[in-house]
Amino acid sequence: MSLLLSKKSEYAIQSLLYLTLTKKGLAVTAADIADHLQIPKEFVSKILQELTNSGFIESRKGKGGGFLLGKNPKEIYLIDVVKAIQGNDVFEGCVLGFPGCSDEYPCAVHSSWIKLLNDTKKMLGSRNLHQLAHKTVVKFDAIRNKLI
Amino acid sequence: MSLLLSKKSEYAIQSLLYLTLTKKGLAVTAADIADHLQIPKEFVSKILQELTNSGFIESRKGKGGGFLLGKNPKEIYLIDVVKAIQGNDVFEGCVLGFPGCSDEYPCAVHSSWIKLLNDTKKMLGSRNLHQLAHKTVVKFDAIRNKLI
DNA sequence: AATAAATCAGACTTTTAACTCTGATTAAAA
DNA sequence: TTTTAATCAGAGTTAAAAGTCTGATTTATT
Numbered sequence: 386m387s388l389l390l391s392k393k394s395e396y397a398i399q400s401l402l403y404l405t406l407t408k409k410g411l412a413v414t415a416a417d418i419a420d421h422l423q424i425p426k427e428f429v430s431k432i433l434q435e436l437t438n439s440g441f442i443e444s445r446k447g448k449g450g451g452f453l454l455g456k457n458p459k460e461i462y463l464i465d466v467v468k469a470i471q472g473n474d475v476f477e478g479c480v481l482g483f484p485g486c487s488d489e490y491p492c493a494v495h496s497s498w499i500k501l502l503n504d505t506k507k508m509l510g511s512r513n514l515h516q517l518a519h520k521t522v523v524k525f526d527a528i529r530n531k532l533i
Numbered sequence: 534m535s536l537l538l539s540k541k542s543e544y545a546i547q548s549l550l551y552l553t554l555t556k557k558g559l560a561v562t563a564a565d566i567a568d569h570l571q572i573p574k575e576f577v578s579k580i581l582q583e584l585t586n587s588g589f590i591e592s593r594k595g596k597g598g599g600f601l602l603g604k605n606p607k608e609i610y611l612i613d614v615v616k617a618i619q620g621n622d623v624f625e626g627c628v629l630g631f632p633g634c635s636d637e638y639p640c641a642v643h644s645s646w647i648k649l650l651n652d653t654k655k656m657l658g659s660r661n662l663h664q665l666a667h668k669t670v671v672k673f674d675a676i677r678n679k680l681i
Numbered sequence: 682a683a684t685a686a687a688t689c690a691g692a693c694t695t696t697t698a699a700c701t702c703t704g705a706t707t708a709a710a711a
Numbered sequence: 712t713t714t715t716a717a718t719c720a721g722a723g724t725t726a727a728a729a730g731t732c733t734g735a736t737t738t739a740t741t
Binding site: 389398475480482485488493494497507512516518521523524 | 536537538540543544546547550572576611623625626628629630631632633634638640641642645646649650652653656660664665666668669671672676
């Protein structure tokens with residue numbers, strides 16, 4: 386896990402970016418995604434299921450099936466994905482772990498932390514899949530060519 | 534765990550703040566700290582041991598023993614504690630989980646993430662125990678009086 | 682010297698995140 | 712209609728973080 390996101394969130398975002406880059410209307414299998422992202426197929430399948438349930442993607446069963454984006458990639462922001470995967474209250478709570486920390490009863494670093502948190506939320510809330518997808522092509526290439 | 538720190542780090546910082554507020558030269562027992570912080574005694578004992586090994590505090594064995602700060606609280610910055618507990622590479626790694634993410638081979642949000650990370654490090658790197666301790670008295674009071 | 686009160690060390694357990702497996706279902710194509 | 716290739720659902724496993732327990736050691740006090 387990075388400092389901010391769980392592995393699940395990371396893989397969810399990577400998968401969505403991959404789906405954004407595939408031809409519209411064409412279903413991509415979990416195996417294909419797992420292969421291109423170099424992550425476990427079974428795990429990514431679970432995550433794709435969750436993303437289906439939360440409406441980010443659609444699934445097609447049976448032969449020729451797979452997954453495709455369920456919305457316009459311009460309307461899927463990183464923060465939406467993170468909240469769907471990690472829960473709506475990921476961004477709550479005191480940094481120092483003190484109970485009942487709030488603007489009224491702040492801990493010693495409360496205001497600075499709130500600023501950092503707002504910046505983080507602003508960052509995740511202003512980047513959508515459409516903006517990020519083409520910048521990610523090079524990453525997918527590097528993984529495929531085992532440059533990493 | 535909050536977005537940034539592990540429970541261990543949180544309790545470590547809380548314990549150090551508590552020790553900063555106690556009379557110089559007087560050892561405080563793990564039980565006392567656990568009680569005032571309302572966290573498990575055995576767990577905090579483990580953490581205090583680690584903090585002893587990394588030189589933040591000193592321990593006195595036997596009757597009348599306990600723990601006390603090993604350095605000047607003006608010289609203990611939050612980031613030092615976090616690195617000691619969570620490891621030096623806490624602040625490494627790609628937010629989106631892509632391998633080999635760097636300035637040369639950035640992911641789609643690399644530069645924004647580096648900025649957030651630097652702000653975070655700056656925050657943790659500029660607050661020492663001395664600055665924070667007195668602002669924390671009210672938190673300890675609230676916990677003791679079960680106001681929370 | 683005995684007792685009491687503390688840390689110390691390390692094994693153990695629980696919980697949560699990460700990951701795996703299996704069998705059922707669905708649907709296209711032969 | 713049978714086969715093949717996919718998702719679906721949910722149980723199971725593993726690894727890491729969080730938390731507990733126990734027994735040994737240390738040291739001040741009686």
